[in-house]
Amino acid sequence: MTRKNNSPLSKVDFAISSCLFFVGILSRAPLVEKIQSYWDGPQFSIAILHYSFTQQTPAPPGYPLYIALGKFFYLFLHNPHQALLAVSVLESAFGAVIFYLIGKNMYARAVGIVAALIFLTGSVFYYFSLTAYGYGLVPITTAILAYAAYLIFLKHKQIGFLLGLVFGISVGMRPQETIVIFPLFVLGFIFLSKREKAYSLLSFAIVTLIWVIPSVYVIGFKNYFMLSAQFALTAFPHVPISQHIELMIKGFLLSFGVSAGFLTYFVFKYWKGIRQVIEKNIRVILFYGIWIIPSFLFNLFVRSDHAGYQMSYLAAFLILISYTVWKTTEKSKVFFIFAVFIISIFNLYWFFYNRDPNYTKPYRITSFHYSDIRKNDLKTGSKVNFILKNFNPKTTLIITTDALWRPYMYYLKNYQLTDLSGLDNNSPDFKYGRIDAINWNMHQYENKSLSLVIPNSISTVVFTDDNTYSWVKNYPFKQYRLPGNSNLISISVVPREKIIYNFNRITVSKNF
Numbered sequence: 001m002t003r004k005n006n007s008p009l010s011k012v013d014f015a016i017s018s019c020l021f022f023v024g025i026l027s028r029a030p031l032v033e034k035i036q037s038y039w040d041g042p043q044f045s046i047a048i049l050h051y052s053f054t055q056q057t058p059a060p061p062g063y064p065l066y067i068a069l070g071k072f073f074y075l076f077l078h079n080p081h082q083a084l085l086a087v088s089v090l091e092s093a094f095g096a097v098i099f100y101l102i103g104k105n106m107y108a109r110a111v112g113i114v115a116a117l118i119f120l121t122g123s124v125f126y127y128f129s130l131t132a133y134g135y136g137l138v139p140i141t142t143a144i145l146a147y148a149a150y151l152i153f154l155k156h157k158q159i160g161f162l163l164g165l166v167f168g169i170s171v172g173m174r175p176q177e178t179i180v181i182f183p184l185f186v187l188g189f190i191f192l193s194k195r196e197k198a199y200s201l202l203s204f205a206i207v208t209l210i211w212v213i214p215s216v217y218v219i220g221f222k223n224y225f226m227l228s229a230q231f232a233l234t235a236f237p238h239v240p241i242s243q244h245i246e247l248m249i250k251g252f253l254l255s256f257g258v259s260a261g262f263l264t265y266f267v268f269k270y271w272k273g274i275r276q277v278i279e280k281n282i283r284v285i286l287f288y289g290i291w292i293i294p295s296f297l298f299n300l301f302v303r304s305d306h307a308g309y310q311m312s313y314l315a316a317f318l319i320l321i322s323y324t325v326w327k328t329t330e331k332s333k334v335f336f337i338f339a340v341f342i343i344s345i346f347n348l349y350w351f352f353y354n355r356d357p358n359y360t361k362p363y364r365i366t367s368f369h370y371s372d373i374r375k376n377d378l379k380t381g382s383k384v385n386f387i388l389k390n391f392n393p394k395t396t397l398i399i400t401t402d403a404l405w406r407p408y409m410y411y412l413k414n415y416q417l418t419d420l421s422g423l424d425n426n427s428p429d430f431k432y433g434r435i436d437a438i439n440w441n442m443h444q445y446e447n448k449s450l451s452l453v454i455p456n457s458i459s460t461v462v463f464t465d466d467n468t469y470s471w472v473k474n475y476p477f478k479q480y481r482l483p484g485n486s487n488l489i490s491i492s493v494v495p496r497e498k499i500i501y502n503f504n505r506i507t508v509s510k511n512f
Contacts, residue, residue: 017100017101020097024095025093031130033373035376037373039405041084041132041133041407041410042409043056043059044058044063044080044134045410051219055441061175061176061228061231065172065173066137068211071083073086084132088131099319100115103116103323106147106319111319115318117344119139121343123257123347124251125139126370138311139314142181143318145167145184146184146291149187152191163192164201165204167200168208171208172207180298183294244300244304248296250307252314252317257347258346262325263324265324266327291312292316294312295313308366351368356372359485363379379482391490396415397455397460398415399423399463401419409437413439414438417436418434418436420434420501422502422503423503424504452499452501453496454495454498457495460493461499462489468506469487469489472489475507497509
């Protein structure tokens with residue numbers, strides 16, 4: 001793996017970078033989500049106004065620098081959700097430039113172009129640039145950290161201050177990533193001089209203190225570390241490895257599409273001479289191993305809910321796959337252009353193809369498909385607007401389920417809202433979960449009785465899930481058909497009546 005075209009930023013590079021940046025903005029800004037799509041967005045949005053671990057806004061250990069970016073844009077936009085979407089759009093634009101420059105400086109300009117275009121068109125990367133998630137920044141900061149380690153380990157550069165600076169920023173964006181990116185920092189740190197090691201520790205300490213001190217001040221010293229430790233002990237549910245493997249395969253394919261085939265071809269092409277390849281490139285292989293393996297193993301054995309958790313090692317594969325596309329096609333410019341065109345068109349088709357034009361399928365959380373973003377905007381948005389226009393917050397209780405309780409809580413701030421996990425989750429680990437919320441304050445606990453007593457002020461209960469009309473047994477209700485083939489139902493109640501529920505079943509009984 002030889003490096004080519006290691007010139008400083010030229011006019012050509014500046015022109016390409018500028019073009020990529022504006023493509024990133026123009027291809028994202030008009031398409032961003034209009035309605036919060038899952039738990040994370042409302043958590044982060046509320047955190048801009050009220051940073052609290054006890055309310056999980058955000059969940060410990062937080063996203064301090066990501067929330068800080070949101071706070072900055074909130075000064076101009078005055079809407080926390082839109083502020084975070086501005087971060088998402090800009091991170092995509094800057095990310096395309098970053099991957100272009102890293103690919104170009106590590107290998108060749110063509111590698112940088114491929115990396116940037118995959119980053120701009122891959123379903124996973126596109127999805128996070130249109131939604132209020134913090135995961136979109138992870139591949140960018142991790143790639144910069146890896147590039148700093150690359151320069152130190154393979155090119156013998158003494159850039160300790162930069163290494164510590166980028167590591168501190170990476171940890172501050174998403175502290176949960178520390179365990180998987182720390183080996184990259186160590187790889188660079190070991191090969192620094194004593195003076196540069198001191199610089200790296202100093203820059204890391206400065207950046208870390210910049211975000212740790214405000215976080216500890218807001219949360220409180222004891223609560224900050226205690227709640228973070230409690231979250232770390234409970235944040236890893238037991239899931240079969242087979243499910244992790246499935247999610248990792250999906251995340252990989254949704255990130256790279258047909259471009260992954262070039263990596264497969266490249267491996268098979270050189271398999272017979274693999275020993276010579278390893279001997280010739282042992283330091284490069286060690287570098288990529290330290291970049292990929294920690295994150296890969298974490299996702300395989302600990303937790304991998306979706307591709308957002310896989311971003312650290314996906315960033316490495318983004319560079320590797322771009323390299324294999326270039327090496328496979330370098331003898332023909334026409335073939336290279338054709339290959340890049342097919343990769344980009346396939347990625348865009350995969351992301352934008354509407355898999356549910358008639359709105360017959362249930363909403364898929366973090367699905368990495370544009371149609372699901374638009375479906376949520378229509379369905380959840382219509383329900384929120386209908387409730388706001390037709391139901392009095394002082395006399396109405398909203399009952400929902402786990403998938404979208406945070407978005408409903410966010411938009412229906414003044415309503416009493418209850419999330420009953422057992423309505424659509426029959427797992428013994430989750431069915432007893434209950435969350436009560438009002439005014440962006442929530443109380444989470446187990447509800448072993450699987451029942452709910454109507455509060456004194458409530459005369460109407462609204463159920464948000466589309467299928468609730470089939471769950472209510474032997475009790476009159478009103479059904480409201482809304483855009484996107486969605487439904488709400490409401491029932492009239494009196495205080496102290498009891499709602500008894502179970503999986504896909506709701507009954508009402510007297511409790512006097």
